Amino acid sequence: MIYPENEEVNINNETLARYAKAMGHPTRIAILRFLASLDSCYFGDIHNELPIAKATVSQHLKELKDAGLIQGEIETPKVKYCINRENWEKAQRMYASFFSCSKAKTTCCN
Secondary structure, three states, X not given: OOOOOOHHHHHHHHHHHHHHHHOOOHHHHHHHHHHHXXXXXXXXXXXXXXXOOHHHHHHHHHHHHHHOOEEEEEEOOEEXXXXXXXXXXXXXXXXXXXXXXXXXXXXXXX
């Protein structure tokens, strides 16, 4: 059920879609898994973990950071990344709520 007049639902839908878009690439999922297993790490650690160019890693990190799923701190001359725990937990709650809202059915569209 869609509630166009409910601003909170619309904001949650937009946020969930932003998270989904950021997580919509296998490399970004790999980065998130890697970061979730650590407190934090440097760009070079992430690059060493993935068999792709540094520029490509940077683009994927930017997408995840723009979505709010990760955060980075500049520690000259390096950048340290970690999971944004507040938004990570928010995403977990939102996905759990999203997937739990469907009714149990034995047939497809009936």
